[in-house]
Amino acid sequence: MQNTIGYILNIDGENTDLNELLQHRSVSTLPFGGRYRLLDFTMSNLVNSGVNHIGVVGSYKYSSLIDHLGTGKEWSLSRKTQNLSILAGASGVRYGDNIKVSVRDLFYNIPFLSKGSNVKDVIICSPNLVTSFDFSTAHRIHRTNNADITMIFKKVHPDFNANDNDVFVEFEKFRVSKLYHQTGETAEHVFADMMIIKRDVLIDLVKKANELGEWDLMDVIHDNMDTLRVFGAPHTGYLSRVNDMKRFFEANMDLLNYDVMNELFMGENPVYTKIKDNHPTHYSNDAEVTKSIVGSGCQIQAKIKNSVLFRDSIIGNGTDIDSCIIMQKANIGDNVTLKYVIMDKDCHIRDNTSLIGTKENPIIISKGRSI
Amino acid sequence: MNTECVAMLLAGGQGSRLKALTLNNAKPAVLFGGKYRIIDFPLSNCMNSGINVVGVLTQYRPYILNNYISDGSAWALDKVNAGVRILPPYMSQKGGRWYNGTADAITQNIDFIDQFNPEYVLILSGDHIYKMDYSKMIDFHKERAADLTIAVMDVPWEEASRFGVVCTNSEQRITEFQEKPAEPKSNQASMGIYVFSWPVLRKALIEDAENPDSENDFGNNVIPAIHSEGKRIFAYNFNGYWRDVGTIQSYYDANMDLLDDACEFDLNDTSFRIFSNNTSRHPQFVGETGKVTDSLICDGCVIFGEVDHSIISHDITIGKNTVIKNSIIHTGAQIEDGAHLENCIVGSKGVVSADTKIAAMDSDNPSEIHVING
Numbered sequence: 034m035q036n037t038i039g040y041i042l043n044i045d046g047e048n049t050d051l052n053e054l055l056q057h058r059s060v061s062t063l064p065f066g067g068r069y070r071l072l073d074f075t076m077s078n079l080v081n082s083g084v085n086h087i088g089v090v091g092s093y094k095y096s097s098l099i100d101h102l103g104t105g106k107e108w109s110l111s112r113k114t115q116n117l118s119i120l121a122g123a124s125g126v127r128y129g130d131n132i133k134v135s136v137r138d139l140f141y142n143i144p145f146l147s148k149g150s151n152v153k154d155v156i157i158c159s160p161n162l163v164t165s166f167d168f169s170t171a172h173r174i175h176r177t178n179n180a181d182i183t184m185i186f187k188k189v190h191p192d193f194n195a196n197d198n199d200v201f202v203e204f205e206k207f208r209v210s211k212l213y214h215q216t217g218e219t220a221e222h223v224f225a226d227m228m229i230i231k232r233d234v235l236i237d238l239v240k241k242a243n244e245l246g247e248w249d250l251m252d253v254i255h256d257n258m259d260t261l262r263v264f265g266a267p268h269t270g271y272l273s274r275v276n277d278m279k280r281f282f283e284a285n286m287d288l289l290n291y292d293v294m295n296e297l298f299m300g301e302n303p304v305y306t307k308i309k310d311n312h313p314t315h316y317s318n319d320a321e322v323t324k325s326i327v328g329s330g331c332q333i334q335a336k337i338k339n340s341v342l343f344r345d346s347i348i349g350n351g352t353d354i355d356s357c358i359i360m361q362k363a364n365i366g367d368n369v370t371l372k373y374v375i376m377d378k379d380c381h382i383r384d385n386t387s388l389i390g391t392k393e394n395p396i397i398i399s400k401g402r403s404i
Numbered sequence: 405m406n407t408e409c410v411a412m413l414l415a416g417g418q419g420s421r422l423k424a425l426t427l428n429n430a431k432p433a434v435l436f437g438g439k440y441r442i443i444d445f446p447l448s449n450c451m452n453s454g455i456n457v458v459g460v461l462t463q464y465r466p467y468i469l470n471n472y473i474s475d476g477s478a479w480a481l482d483k484v485n486a487g488v489r490i491l492p493p494y495m496s497q498k499g500g501r502w503y504n505g506t507a508d509a510i511t512q513n514i515d516f517i518d519q520f521n522p523e524y525v526l527i528l529s530g531d532h533i534y535k536m537d538y539s540k541m542i543d544f545h546k547e548r549a550a551d552l553t554i555a556v557m558d559v560p561w562e563e564a565s566r567f568g569v570v571c572t573n574s575e576q577r578i579t580e581f582q583e584k585p586a587e588p589k590s591n592q593a594s595m596g597i598y599v600f601s602w603p604v605l606r607k608a609l610i611e612d613a614e615n616p617d618s619e620n621d622f623g624n625n626v627i628p629a630i631h632s633e634g635k636r637i638f639a640y641n642f643n644g645y646w647r648d649v650g651t652i653q654s655y656y657d658a659n660m661d662l663l664d665d666a667c668e669f670d671l672n673d674t675s676f677r678i679f680s681n682n683t684s685r686h687p688q689f690v691g692e693t694g695k696v697t698d699s700l701i702c703d704g705c706v707i708f709g710e711v712d713h714s715i716i717s718h719d720i721t722i723g724k725n726t727v728i729k730n731s732i733i734h735t736g737a738q739i740e741d742g743a744h745l746e747n748c749i750v751g752s753k754g755v756v757s758a759d760t761k762i763a764a765m766d767s768d769n770p771s772e773i774h775v776i777n778g
Contacts, residue, residue, distance in 0.1 A: 067687030068703070106477075107684060291691060291706075298686035299706075305684045310478075312671045313438040313700040313715075314688065315663075324692045329439075329703050332672070 034172060036153040037229070039079040039087035040146070041072065041160050042134060043122055045094075049198075050278045053397045054377055059092035061160035062101050063281070064360045064378065066288050067326040067341050070101050071275055072160040073306045074297075080108045080115075081302035082168035084156060088118040088145045090138050095119070101307050108305045120145055133159075133200065133226065134250035139235070140243040146236055155235050157250075159226035163273040163284045165297050165304070171266035172229060180264040181234045182254060184209055185227040187268045193223070198276040200224040200251060202265055209263040212255045225268050234261070271296050282375065282395055285341045285358050289324050311344055319350055328361070335365070349384070356392070374398065407486065407520040409542055409599075411455050412513070413446055414506055415530035416463030421651045424751055424777045425734075430462065432530030433469040434655075435734050435752070437662050437671060438702045438717045440680050441472060442649065445535070446528045447479040447488075448678040453538035456486040457520050460530075461509040463493060463502060478681035491516060505620030511609040517602065525605055527598040527622065533658050534595075534646040535669075535676050541640045542599055551604040551635040552627065554578065555597035557642045567593035568623055570639050578637040581628060592639055595646060598622065604635060645669035656749065656773050659715050659732050663698055685718055693724050709739070723758070734778060747771065751778025 044060040046052065054063060061072040072089070079087055087110060091098050098119065104110075105117030123137035134157060139146070146155060154175065156168060166185070175183035186202045195201075195215035202222045203211040212224070242253040254263065271293050273284035287293045298304055311330030316322065321336040328344035335352035342348070343360045349367035357374045359365070366384035373390035377400035382388075386404055390396035398404065415432040425434050432443035443460075450458050458481060462469055469490075475481075476488030491513050493502050503509035510517075510527070517525060524545065526538055536555070545553040556570055564585075571580040571590045582588060608630050612618050618625045631637055645668050647658040661667040671678055685704035690696060694707040701707070704719035709726030716722070716733050723741035731745050734752040739745070742759040750756060754776050762774050 291689070294686070294689055294706075303684055304686070308682045308684065310677055310679045310682065313702045315672075316696040316699050316701065318698045320697055322690045322696055323694060325690050326687045327690065327701070328687045330672075 034083040036151050037084050038152055038155055039084045040155050040157045041075055041089040043090040043092050045092050053399050058097035062097040067328040067343055069306045073304055075158050075160050075162055076108050077304045078166045085115040088120045090120045090122050132249045136242045136247050136250055139239045152232050154229050155232050156229050161275045174266045175229045178264045181231050181262045183229040183264045183266050185225040185268050186222040186265045187225050187272050189223050209265055407457050407522050409524040410517050410520050410522040411450050411458045411526040413460045413528045415460050416503055418464040424775045430464045430469045435717055438700045438715045443530045444678050444680045445533055449536050451479045452676055456483050458488045459491045461491050472681050479679050506622045507612055507626045508620035511613045522602050525600045525602050529596045544640045545599045548638045550638045551601050552637045553599040553640050555595040555642050556592040556639045558591050559593045561591050564588035564591045569593050572639045576639050578639050652773055748774045750776045754778040
């Protein structure tokens with residue numbers, strides 16, 4: 034996909050219940066799955082699809098993003114032919130989380146979007162998609178249809194639990210005819226927060242929308258549906274769009290299903306992430322770990338099941354951890370009981386502590402806390 | 405370009421006593437402790453000692469090693485006008501030939517070292533497991549105004565005859581060398597780590613190359629020649645953990661030391677880390693039927709069986725109803741359902757087919773280590 038550039042959106046996520054985990058980061062760099070940040074999936078999907086130039090819009094809490102992406106080396110993006118740009122968002126603009134594709138950010142980044150005389154298309158995607166997706170089929174559909182925009186959608190299960198952030202797509206003779214939020218009708222096709230758009234069309238739309246004071250490119254597309262050629266391309270694999278705590282927890286737990294793990298990580302396309310130098314994880318004689326994901330550099334003496342344990346955590350003796358997400362560098366003492374706990378980085382739990390949440394209301398422990 | 409100290413790492417050896425582990429792979433690139441390769445130890449030591457120029461002399465089966473060293477960024481050796489250089493034998497107007505002995509490998513690369521105009525050259529080998537701050541040894545060398553400093557460590561007297569030992573005076577100046585002596589006069593064994601003042605070494609190498617009777621070896625030729633000239637040679641005492649992993653047994657034992665809480669060698673110690681060239685892999689997955697005790701497990705593993713007192717490297721799948729005990733499994737190996745392994749080393753990408761049983765009780769010698777080719 035030589036003629037395509039990637040544009041990854043920023044989600045501050047402060048108006049969602051993820052907020053407790055977002056004090057020092059935006060949704061992009063929310064730790065996920067034992068060693069990743071959410072953004073790794075989108076970055077890797079673009080790179081694995083052959084997109085050579087990627088721009089990532091940063092949050093005002095940018096240090097975590099910059100620290101994670103660095104020069105883009107881990108994604109092979111620090112080469113003369115492949116590169117990564119960390120883009121500034123439009124200054125001073127705080128927008129609600131129901132704005133999916135910020136017109137202001139795009140307008141501010143027109144110079145980035147205009148780079149490269151042979152660029153034809155831009156892939157716009159969210160940073161919070163847990164999925165393994167190859168854009169090449171969608172791109173072929175896009176070119177074959179001579180589409181202005183090709184929206185990636187996923188057919189959802191009838192009991193799919195939609196939230197405010199979900200946009201659904203309706204088709205008429207294979208063309209997208211309508212974009213709408215769930216209103217109780219049968220919502221069949223959810224927008225996967227990934228689209229391919231002709232660069233010239235994008236820049237044109239953004240300029241017009243900015244003039245009109247529009248905030249969300251989705252609204253602009255919706256309003257111009259009759260003049261734009263908007264098509265859909267299906268995504269058939271696993272997809273979780275993490276935009277609230279429930280989905281964050283569920284997506285982590287989904288990894289404990291080996292089929293999901295296998296699809297996301299063990300296929301042809303690796304998920305790249307920032308590399309750390311950790312010692313292998315040490316399981317002691319008393320360790321009992323089942324159905325769990327464990328990062329490197331941990332020292333485990335405890336019972337752990339149905340949990341996701343990140344890198345460099347130390348878990349004491351006689352401790353029992355069930356259905357938890359324990360992020361990097363946790364230090365959990367002896368005889369601790371944790372159930373349904375989501376614990377951010379660098380937390381310390383003293384001996385004999387017991388914290389028991391429920392599936393619906395897991396206990397959230399924010400970064401660096403000591404309990 | 406002036407660099408105080410250039411390190412030269414001898415990494416060309418085959419390590420034939422490691423048998424199957426070095427069939428396709430030079431000894432320094434053999435895996436250790438799950439995620440590491442033996443060369444990580446000298447390279448990380450260089451990094452932790454502030455040494456920025458490392459020449460790696462390669463000869464035997466270099467592909468895995470070259471690929472692994474790559475641009476040296478894993479050890480912070482991707483510095484401008486410095487860094488790691490892989491130095492294979494090469495052709496010149498006078499022809500070309502293989503490296504013939506440890507000293508010859510350096511002699512053939514005198515021009516490489518001259519580029520950096522160093523005061524000191526540190527000679528390292530790629531087959532030892534240890535952590536050492538070489539800068540302290542270089543400081544020792546400077547304080548003594550030495551021409552050559554040799555790192556030594558005390559070994560048990562009964563083992564001294566297996567090593568090259570040195571006798572020293574009260575100022576640690578070396579008075580005598582004994583190579584694998586039947587009756588050792590000292591238990592200070594050479595570790596094969598040398599700091600030379602470059603002008604002294606340069607001259608000695610040229611003289612050695614002109615001597616047709618020389619085997620072009622540091623221990624047997626160059627160092628005795630420097631000693632006979634009355635140069636100042638000192639012994640630098642090292643007290644930490646150090647293992648030669650040249651045989652299957654010593655390789656196995658040093659790996660198992662990592663599982664021994666009583667062992668002083670701690671790779672979790674972040675103040676002196678051992679770095680390695682890591683790639684992105686998924687975290688380890690322990691399935692419902694998996695059970696892991698007293699073991700080290702690396703990223704990319706999927707475990708459905710029972711693992712006890714073992715070291716499991718990257719990207720290994722361990723099937724259901726398997727038992728892995730007292731074993732070392734190298735990257736990419738596949739242990740199929742129902743296999744039972746004890747005291748085994750499974751080479752990279754080795755496949756142990758379903759229901760295979762290799763266990764101590766089946767052997768005449770219960771502590772024998774079985775090596776399964778990768």
